[in-house]
Amino acid sequence: MNAVRKRRLMIVLGLVALVAVAVTLMLFALRQNINLFYSPEQIAGQEAPTGRQIRAGGIVEKGSVDRNQDSLVVTFTVTDFKARVPVRFDGILPDLFREGQGIVVIGTLDASGTLDASQVLAKHDENYMPKEVADVLDKEGLSPEDYRAARAEGKLSYPEADRP
Amino acid sequence: MLIDVLPEYGVYALILALALSLLQAVVPLIGAWQRRPLWMAFAQPMAWGQCLFLSLAFVALALGFLFNDFSVDYIANNSNSALPWYYRLCAVWGSHEGSMLLWSLLLSLWGLLVSVFSRSLPRDMLARVLGILGIISSGFLLFILLTSNPFTRTLPAAPAEGADLNPLLQDPGLIVHPPMLYMGYVGFSVAFAFAMAALLGGRLDAAWTRWARPWTTVAWAFLSLGIALGSWWAYYELGWGGWWFWDPVENASLMPWLVGTALMHSLAATEKRGTFKSWTVLLAICTFSLSLLGTFLVRSGVLTSVHSFASDPSRGIFILALLGLTVGGALLVFALRAPQVKSPVSFGWLSRDAFLLFNNIILLVMAITVLLGTLYPLILSSLGLGSISVGPPYFNALFVPLATVLCLFMGLGPLSRWKRMPKGELIKRCALGALVALVVGIGAPLMVGERPWHVSVALGLVLALWVAMTSLRDVVASALRHGLKGPARLSRSHYGMVLGHLGLAVSIVGITLVSNYHVERNVRLNVGQAVEVGGYRFKMTNLADVPGPNYQATRATLQVTRDGALIDLMHPEKRFYTARRQALTETALDAGLTRDLYVALGEELDNGDWALRVQVKPFVRWIWLGGVLMALGGGLAVWDKRYRRPIRRLGEKPS
Numbered sequence: 001m002n003a004v005r006k007r008r009l010m011i012v013l014g015l016v017a018l019v020a021v022a023v024t025l026m027l028f029a030l031r032q033n034i035n036l037f038y039s040p041e042q043i044a045g046q047e048a049p050t051g052r053q054i055r056a057g058g059i060v061e062k063g064s065v066d067r068n069q070d071s072l073v074v075t076f077t078v079t080d081f082k083a084r085v086p087v088r089f090d091g092i093l094p095d096l097f098r099e100g101q102g103i104v105v106i107g108t109l110d111a112s113g114t115l116d117a118s119q120v121l122a123k124h125d126e127n128y129m130p131k132e133v134a135d136v137l138d139k140e141g142l143s144p145e146d147y148r149a150a151r152a153e154g155k156l157s158y159p160e161a162d163r164p
Numbered sequence: 165m166l167i168d169v170l171p172e173y174g175v176y177a178l179i180l181a182l183a184l185s186l187l188q189a190v191v192p193l194i195g196a197w198q199r200r201p202l203w204m205a206f207a208q209p210m211a212w213g214q215c216l217f218l219s220l221a222f223v224a225l226a227l228g229f230l231f232n233d234f235s236v237d238y239i240a241n242n243s244n245s246a247l248p249w250y251y252r253l254c255a256v257w258g259s260h261e262g263s264m265l266l267w268s269l270l271l272s273l274w275g276l277l278v279s280v281f282s283r284s285l286p287r288d289m290l291a292r293v294l295g296i297l298g299i300i301s302s303g304f305l306l307f308i309l310l311t312s313n314p315f316t317r318t319l320p321a322a323p324a325e326g327a328d329l330n331p332l333l334q335d336p337g338l339i340v341h342p343p344m345l346y347m348g349y350v351g352f353s354v355a356f357a358f359a360m361a362a363l364l365g366g367r368l369d370a371a372w373t374r375w376a377r378p379w380t381t382v383a384w385a386f387l388s389l390g391i392a393l394g395s396w397w398a399y400y401e402l403g404w405g406g407w408w409f410w411d412p413v414e415n416a417s418l419m420p421w422l423v424g425t426a427l428m429h430s431l432a433a434t435e436k437r438g439t440f441k442s443w444t445v446l447l448a449i450c451t452f453s454l455s456l457l458g459t460f461l462v463r464s465g466v467l468t469s470v471h472s473f474a475s476d477p478s479r480g481i482f483i484l485a486l487l488g489l490t491v492g493g494a495l496l497v498f499a500l501r502a503p504q505v506k507s508p509v510s511f512g513w514l515s516r517d518a519f520l521l522f523n524n525i526i527l528l529v530m531a532i533t534v535l536l537g538t539l540y541p542l543i544l545s546s547l548g549l550g551s552i553s554v555g556p557p558y559f560n561a562l563f564v565p566l567a568t569v570l571c572l573f574m575g576l577g578p579l580s581r582w583k584r585m586p587k588g589e590l591i592k593r594c595a596l597g598a599l600v601a602l603v604v605g606i607g608a609p610l611m612v613g614e615r616p617w618h619v620s621v622a623l624g625l626v627l628a629l630w631v632a633m634t635s636l637r638d639v640v641a642s643a644l645r646h647g648l649k650g651p652a653r654l655s656r657s658h659y660g661m662v663l664g665h666l667g668l669a670v671s672i673v674g675i676t677l678v679s680n681y682h683v684e685r686n687v688r689l690n691v692g693q694a695v696e697v698g699g700y701r702f703k704m705t706n707l708a709d710v711p712g713p714n715y716q717a718t719r720a721t722l723q724v725t726r727d728g729a730l731i732d733l734m735h736p737e738k739r740f741y742t743a744r745r746q747a748l749t750e751t752a753l754d755a756g757l758t759r760d761l762y763v764a765l766g767e768e769l770d771n772g773d774w775a776l777r778v779q780v781k782p783f784v785r786w787i788w789l790g791g792v793l794m795a796l797g798g799g800l801a802v803w804d805k806r807y808r809r810p811i812r813r814l815g816e817k818p819s
Contacts, residue, residue: 015525018529022529022532022533025562026536026562029557029558029561030536030554030558032561033558033561034540034541034552034555035552035555036550037550037551037552055553069770072687072688072766072769072775092766092775092776093767095403095747095767096746096747106553
């Protein structure tokens with residue numbers, strides 16, 4: 001092996017090692033920082049871990065929003081029509097937060113089963129349904145359109161149909 | 165009336181543009197392959213014609229918006245007669261179909277510019293470059309005509325009123341951000357076309373890099389500006405006060421920027437020294453592929469974000485196919501042609517070449533980091549392995565160390581010479597800069613700051629100062645040696661480099677200070693109540709209902725004082741857009757070079773209280789100021805004299 005080849009080999013080996021280290025670090029960082037999504041049913045079934053940041057989503061149950069009188073603390077429940085999850089949030093809710101609206105919550109579950117939210121996401125427009133929430137509803141045999149239609153026609157019994 | 169049939173003319177113009185771009189894709193490439201001058205000569209007129217017809221289509225759509233032609237689906241969905249005229253005009257690119265049209269228009273504009281400023285190019289090279297651009301253009305025009313025609317009509321029952329533009333987009337940001345960003349995205353297609361033309365022509369010498377360099381730099385400058393504008397827009401419009409969210413859509417623009425930055429520097433090495441030839445070509449392919457990937461991510465509807473309009477799966481598949489064909493084809497050509505290229509040039513480990521190579525790799529690793537964090541959730545969910553999201557901590561954890569190393573080499577690069585740099589001289593050149601950076605960077609937050617010293621602040625400042633000092637060193641050294649004449653003798657492209665590097669340093673200062681020292685409080689206020697945030701006292705003095713052209717607003721007045729002195733009256737608004745029945749937060753800003761005051765109205769609570777988001781953000785403007793400096797640096801580099809004097813033809817005699 002001549003000098004040039006040897007040097008080139010060293011460069012290639014060095015690069016491979018660098019990339020390997022980088023990818024390992026990346027995957028490690030990724031493992032630490034991914035937020036898994038759980039539906040209310042899974043949370044009620046105690047499938048979700050406590051004390052670790054997770055995401056949850058569903059429809060904000062009608063009549064469940066309760067604000068504290070002196071602070072920004074707000075509590076509400078999120079439902080997938082199978083189970084309910086109580087959420088507590090201290091902060092400013094997004095513009096599109098509304099009862100009967102699909103939302104996604106990022107937060108940690110405490111021992112009592114309340115989701116302590118660090119972020120509440122309700123995005124974009126009236127008809128927007130977060131993808132995960134749509135999937136959850138789908139499992140219950142409802143497409144977002146069905147849900148909206150059912151809601152509009154007043155067919156949906158639980159929670160009470162709320163007209164937009 | 166002409167105005168009634170404008171949309172039909174628009175479609176007609178699009179079809180003509182497609183026909184011309186198909187010709188532009190096929191004829192010149194065959195001509196270059198068969199060496200037929202007449203066939204090659206097809207390239208330029210086709211590029212001009214394509215640009216002309218796309219402009220006509222664009223004007224047709226814009227006029228439709230101006231005159232409220234709601235029989236056109238796209239206009240009905242994204243405009244409203246109550247919308248001010250300038251937003252109606254910008255609504256042209258406010259959603260999917262129109263923004264694809266803008267994309268194609270800009271692509272043809274780049275093609276036009278290449279064909280105009282190409283007198284120094286060999287004829288076959290020009291034919292190939294325009295041919296490649298024609299292929300890309302055909303793909304996008306087919307995409308528009310087959311899946312996202314902006315001129316589709318709803319006849320005969322046209323709606324009387326439009327559904328209005330998304331309120332988030334009704335902002336001056338919409339006027340400038342998308343065109344700038346697209347200019348950047350699309351501009352990398354020129355670098356790509358040059359690389360492919362060089363590969364196809366089998367002339368992968370340094371010549372193609374000389375032609376490709378200014379184009380790449382301009383595209384990069386536009387992209388830098390576009391990203392900075394986007395960040396600024398998100399900052400004041402989304403009402404959170406964040407300037408970067410690691411949102412997949414932001415990531416989609418950051419990836420081509422990172423690889424494009426690597427490409428720009430690698431092109432310099434290839435042009436000056438003939439090194440990294442294959443690597444540069446590969447980077448050109450990667451950059452444009454990432455631009456396309458960004459388009460796919462944003463436009464396919466796989467992501468849900470303010471930017472993703474299309475949820476029609478056929479569109480996603482079409483762009484994915486386009487992406488696959490482009491990347492696959494390009495890599496195939498690369499695999500077939502590149503092994504013939506050898507770089508006989510050698511360089512030592514301490515040399516500008518080596519430092520550029522290191523930073524190229526780091527920039528690439530950064531891009532891969534972003535790519536992984538962006539695609540991982542998509543891959544998992546498409547494989548049915550659960551739904552996850554990757555949080556900002558992932559990106560921050562990886563970006564800070566990578567950026568640290570990047571900045572270290574960024575400082576060493578401009579100080580060293582090509583090929584070989586003696587260790588002693590390198591140390592001598594950077595010693596002063598390093599010392600000043602360390603002392604000031606660690607000391608300044610101790611001396612000036614009202615806040616506790618923090619290691620990440622010191623790190624950020626040291627790095628920023630290091631980059632700034634080292635990039636300015638040559639200017640200062642030549643001034644010391646030759647007086648005022650010294651700096652005048654340095655080339656414009658040198659000053660472009662200085663400005664670009666200074667821009668990054670400025671951005672780093674902004675990022676460091678705002679990340680560590682910003683103060684944020686969410687409070688509950690009523691008229692007459694006050695809150696103290698970061699040394700400023702915010703007192704709500706008034707709440708009023710204010711009507712707007714297409715919305716109803718509640719406007720609060722906040723009196724801001726510091727130590728009793730009045731600083732500003734701020735007016736945050738909560739708007740309710742009637743046509744879309746959508747609420748929007750309009751933040752109030754008191755902007756300054758060293759700090760921004762930021763107030764956003766949250767929601768109305770019981771008994772007239774309002775939730776308010778009050779923030780003090782030190783040095784946040786520096787982030788975007790840095791972006792602007794970088795873009796200016798790019799512009800200055802292209803303004804260099806050597807790009808304006810006629811370049812002698814390389815490799816081919818003029819015939």
